[in-house]
Amino acid sequence: MAGRETRKMNMYQGVRDALSNAMMRDDTAVVFGEDVAFGGVFRCTMGLAEEFGRERVFNTPLTEQGIAGFGIGLAAMGHTAIAEIQFADYIYPAFDQIVNEAAKYRFRSGGQFSAGGLTIRCPSMAVGHGGHYHSQSPEGFFMGGAGLKVRTSIHTGSCLFDIFVQIVIPRSPIQAKGLLLASIRDPNPVIFMEPKVLYRSSVEQVPIDDYELPLGRAETLTPGSDLTLLSWGTPVYHCETALHMLGSPPESLARHVPQSLRSAKVELIDLRTILPWDVETVAESVSRTGRLVVVHEAGRTGGVGAEIGAEIQKRCFLKLNAPVKLVTGWDTPVPMQYEKFYMPDPLRILDAVVETLTY
């Protein structure tokens, strides 16, 4: 960051900055979705219509399946299509288009057409009171939905499954801007899920120039040797809080945190790209630490954590000192009243870390 001009931004401003950068460099880039010309529900597209014109930033009808299909058609003509689905909870009507059209267009047409220019942005995860239809984290549904791509590491002889649509989830303004620019420019379709509670609460000095962060690459936030703690989006912050509690538990918790664990070195990793996920980084970390706790907001059954757990136990079986532990939402609809009990919070994470360290 040294020597680069930065500006204080929250995450919606980071997203907006990325969209503006993308449209500036690429005349074919258009932004569309429900109410985006007015700035969108979360203000991510504020002023873009004024800056780039109504032909490039326009409102769509309430038509998620149509938005996705329209974007695929536009992308197939070599344009950069940046669609917004107003809430990740409303991506389900577009599921067919994403899984059957976007993910397979290139393969089905022998490379003649593709939806590579398509990026679908959607606000995701919980704010604390969103309830059933404003708090979901649907990333897991896309994991196996589109046909498999099998990635192999020659070194380990084992493999990772992923699909032709990529899923990216940033944790902060700097991350959001760099990852979104990379997603928009990536020649494969991307679903970009933005944790909505971070839109305002996460603030950083963000470089104002045009930069990209790599897709498919996790980031190690704190190195460690005793346990790997893996998450993405909002819960990354809960993980940090949990690790603080582990090192110096408040009085009320002290008796639950054995003295011997307080100096444990926990490696915290932000997965960032959920598909294809960075199996090398995670497996390498777990091979050193012998323990893995995965934290995500979506429910457990069939979730991303299950996939990661299966792969890691296979790759690191002889290195593991404890079962892979998942801290997730419960397998219920996200409840309105008790949302904070649904979400993995620092306490549940701390509990899982202690349990795994003492297994």
Next chain:
Amino acid sequence: MASLARIRPTIQRRLPLVRAIQTAADSSQLREGASHSEPFTVKLHEDSFRGYRTEAPDLDIEVTKEQLLTMYKQMNVVRRMEMAADALYKQKLIRGFCHLAIGQEAVSVGMEHGTTHQDRIISSYRTHPFAVLRGGSIKGLIGELLGRQCGMSHGKGGSMHVFTPAFQGGHGIVGAQVPLGAGLAFAAKYEDKPIATYAMYGDGASNQGQVFESFNMAKLWNLPCVFVCENNKYGMGTSAERSSSNTEYFTRGDKIPGIQANGMDILAVLKAVRHTKDWVVSGKGPILLEFVTYRYGGHSMSDPGTTYRTREEVQRMRSTQDPIRGLQRYIEEWGLASEQDLKTMDKEAKAEVDQAVEEAKQSPLPFEKDLWSDIYAKGTEPPFMRGREREEIHTF
């Protein structure tokens, strides 16, 4: 039982208030003589079109001898090609799903003559003719059905997945291609290209929600998109009357005007395509176009096509409204070619298809490397991918 009877759809056998269009394939008349060298004018039957929120196209159409003969040849070629696919399927050389467009040739060939290859056509899975007419080869099509290297999608897609630079495919999810069509049209408008996009779907597909979503977007944004409903009277085993509360598909666009056209007379198809192309290119926004046509065979190769309609119905369509026989009559009656000339052309079409089939059969199965190609954009692949067994590793 009483409750069952109540939910059964009420099939309206209403008497049409307006005159129905007719689907004879050979009812157009010469205006004057037919020239062998100059364009000449033909008058279409007065019941060739109906309009919704717009005048029906006028009935005069200009054609040339050469064009009529080319259309005749192409209709024969695509029918022969579909018949060859039918035979190959029955020999178990083609596997999977396979939908033939026999009976609907006037639509594909007529559309080809009313458009250029800059125009865009996107449609469903009953689209072998479009892929061949719009830049593909018969060998490439048959090769794709057989799953061979020479196939249009390198043998990786099969019957429902055929594309050319001028044909945006080949889509197996019913209705899914229609919003893509809106996107294609938007791209053309954005680039200020004076071209039309034809987004095609069936009478069954017309009831999918996303078709209406697409209409709305297209009208809202005034897209140069022609929504083409290929009404062949059935969606699998369900007749249009049983699937659609309104079977006048050209009227289903709400504020979007529509035209219904006789899809069995290739001259009516050609006129309707020219008319709608002019419409969208001149900036009037989207328009619906319904072709009333008929599929002779079953829905797919696993459907004999006779359980939900009578053999007599199929036989009547074949013998009285066949689009190829219709064009043949025009050509003969107008003295443009003799029966003998046309027979020779039939033979040539058959020979052309037979040869392509033989060549396609010679083409090997897909390259092993194609198991890993066209998954990610070139240059963005992961370093390695696993193959069919543990030891098989592909390095990019």
